[in-house]
Amino acid sequence: MNGVIQDIIEEFELFEDQMDKYSHIVDMGKSLPVLEDRYKTEDYVVKGCQSKVWLHAYESDGKVVYEADSNTAITKGIVAMLVRVLSNRIPDEILAEDMQFIETIGLRSHLSSQRSNGLNSMIREMKLFAKAIKQKNEVNS
Amino acid sequence: MNSSIMANTLNVEQIRKEFPILKTEANSYPLVYLDNAATSQKPKVVINAVSNYYKEYNSNVHRAAHFLSDKATVAYENARVTIKEFINAEDAREINFVRGTTEGINLVAYSFGAAFVKPGDEIIISNIEHHSNIVPWQMLCERCDAVLKVIPVSENGEMDLSAFEQLLSDKTKLVAVQHISNALGIIHPIERIIELAHRKNAYVFIDGAQASPHIPIDVRELDCDFYAFSSHKMFGPTGIGILYGKASILEKLPPYQGGGEMIKEVTLEKTTYNDLPYKFEAGTPNIAGAVGLEAAIKFITELGHKEIMKYEHDLLLYATKELMEIEGLKIIGNATSKVPVISFIVKDIHAYDIGVLLDKQGIAVRTGHHCCQPLMNRFQIEGTCRASFAFYNTMHEVDMLKSSLQQAINILRG
Numbered sequence: 286m287n288g289v290i291q292d293i294i295e296e297f298e299l300f301e302d303q304m305d306k307y308s309h310i311v312d313m314g315k316s317l318p319v320l321e322d323r324y325k326t327e328d329y330v331v332k333g334c335q336s337k338v339w340l341h342a343y344e345s346d347g348k349v350v351y352e353a354d355s356n357t358a359i360t361k362g363i364v365a366m367l368v369r370v371l372s373n374r375i376p377d378e379i380l381a382e383d384m385q386f387i388e389t390i391g392l393r394s395h396l397s398s399q400r401s402n403g404l405n406s407m408i409r410e411m412k413l414f415a416k417a418i419k420q421k422n423e424v425n426s
Numbered sequence: 427m428n429s430s431i432m433a434n435t436l437n438v439e440q441i442r443k444e445f446p447i448l449k450t451e452a453n454s455y456p457l458v459y460l461d462n463a464a465t466s467q468k469p470k471v472v473i474n475a476v477s478n479y480y481k482e483y484n485s486n487v488h489r490a491a492h493f494l495s496d497k498a499t500v501a502y503e504n505a506r507v508t509i510k511e512f513i514n515a516e517d518a519r520e521i522n523f524v525r526g527t528t529e530g531i532n533l534v535a536y537s538f539g540a541a542f543v544k545p546g547d548e549i550i551i552s553n554i555e556h557h558s559n560i561v562p563w564q565m566l567c568e569r570c571d572a573v574l575k576v577i578p579v580s581e582n583g584e585m586d587l588s589a590f591e592q593l594l595s596d597k598t599k600l601v602a603v604q605h606i607s608n609a610l611g612i613i614h615p616i617e618r619i620i621e622l623a624h625r626k627n628a629y630v631f632i633d634g635a636q637a638s639p640h641i642p643i644d645v646r647e648l649d650c651d652f653y654a655f656s657s658h659k660m661f662g663p664t665g666i667g668i669l670y671g672k673a674s675i676l677e678k679l680p681p682y683q684g685g686g687e688m689i690k691e692v693t694l695e696k697t698t699y700n701d702l703p704y705k706f707e708a709g710t711p712n713i714a715g716a717v718g719l720e721a722a723i724k725f726i727t728e729l730g731h732k733e734i735m736k737y738e739h740d741l742l743l744y745a746t747k748e749l750m751e752i753e754g755l756k757i758i759g760n761a762t763s764k765v766p767v768i769s770f771i772v773k774d775i776h777a778y779d780i781g782v783l784l785d786k787q788g789i790a791v792r793t794g795h796h797c798c799q800p801l802m803n804r805f806q807i808e809g810t811c812r813a814s815f816a817f818y819n820t821m822h823e824v825d826m827l828k829s830s831l832q833q834a835i836n837i838l839r840g
């Protein structure tokens with residue numbers, strides 16, 4: 286298993302209480318690097334989320350780097366966690382990542398159906414970025 | 427807690443036993459249901475009335491001469507009479523069963539519009555209306571080339587009556603405003619609005635969706651021309667509501683929908699319409715809903731409006747005082763005349779985050795624009811957190827709201 290995912294699972298195991306888990310999610314959001322304002326436009330909004338989520342990705346040394354932000358603290362925490370897991374990995378790895386850890390940490394069952402759909406939209410969008418970068422590399426090589 | 431706060435005649439603990447759903451656990455906490463402005467919970471008498479209808483006398487109304495149909499028809503028409511008395515209408519023919527407030531508004535916008543509104547006429551609404559009391563009027567104005575005017579709202583959420591007087595003109599055909607705000611809980615001075623509108627010979631429609639659960643309604647004393655409300659917000663079943671209209675006006679309106687029940691005689695060339703109220707009740711109505719609503723009205727009436735209002739006022743005062751102690755919290759809409767609804771924002775925190783963290787602690791509130799985007803724009807906010815109470819909520823639940831809110835804020839401020 287990917288080391289970052291292992292870390293996240295262990296972090297969440299420390300908390301019994303739902304509120305503590307959410308507190309940890311909010312904290313992850315706080316450590317998310319700042320997204321430049323020029324990416325906080327309609328073009329970068331992830332569709333299908335109740336909160337506003339902006340997502341942007343670029344390639345560095347064959348790896349995909351994600352940057353994101355949200356107007357709400359909890360969603361920002363969730364997207365920060367996704368960035369932790371998927372950023373700095375090669376497109377093939379990102380596309381193959383099953384994101385099972387979200388069930389393991391018990392987050393999925395605590396999201397409302399609307400939020401769960403929003404989470405799926407974020408993951409889909411992140412994978413689309415990876416796919417685009419992969420295709421671009423294949424064309425260039 | 428101050429014991430004088432509890433001095434009232436409603437036995438809330440006893441009342442709570444009548445609402446089975448209040449025993450629910452939500453996210454491992456006892457449910458604290460503070461989303462009553464969205465929809466209210468149902469007492470056993472309502473649930474039983476609906477279930478008994480299906481168990482004992484389910485049948486179509488007004489159509490057949492058999493035993494069950496007769497029973498269903500009598501129950502359905504008795505419900506109409508109970509509702510007529512509840513709002514003190516003159517005649518049961520003035521009580522039209524509809525799907526809810528929204529359908530009531532659309533019916534008036536369509537039928538009144540067709541009969542009365544000409545190009546250049548004006549319709550007046552306000553800046554604090556629910557989307558359902560905005561969009562049908564916009565659609566009407568588009569259809570009829572009429573003009574929509576809007577009463578501005580002050581910093582504390584009250585309609586500006588002097589601005590309203592300025593808006594009224596000989597071209598004003600209809601004024602459509604709410605009785606009580608769903609977003610802020612403010613009770614509007616509709617008596618005065620109706621009087622001013624009538625002086626200009628304009629008709630008045632009142633959106634009573636948030637009034638019927640809290641205060642007595644007397645359509646004759648108000649002298650409004652139309653009044654609509656929803657059963658589900660006043661402890662009755664979903665899918666049914668009432669449109670009251672003065673018989674003299676309803677008689678002049680064309681039907682809203684065509685179908686069975688609303689006709690007198692149909693030939694393939696021409697149809698004559700049935701009399702009031704059936705003219706506006708095309709198709710098989712929501713019979714179970716009507717008897718359920720009647721049970722809800724009897725439940726409210728037995729508790730007593732005076733007692734309900736006294737208790738809800740105490741709840742509002744207590745909740746307001748307690749929530750104001752939270753640092754950074756601001757209540758939107760501090761008018762003096764309110765039902766127990768508190769709409770608030772917390773400095774630097776998104777309402778949505780608060781909603782999620784309250785939910786995790788078993789507390790149901792609503793966050794967002796509350797179907798009042800023009801009002802949110804007026805206050806230049808995205809949305810609020812809204813705690814809306816009913817007579818079955820307790821002072822203890824206010825305490826739980828306060829402590830859970832404080833915990834949510836602590837987490838979000840970190």
Ligand SMILES: Cc1ncc(COP(=O)(O)O)c(C=O)c1O
Nearest residue numbers: 526527528556558608633635656
């Ligand atoms: C003030 C107001 N008007 C109209 C409505 C629409 O009522 P319904 O959805 O029951 O038709 C509501 C419901 O939220 C409301 O609060």
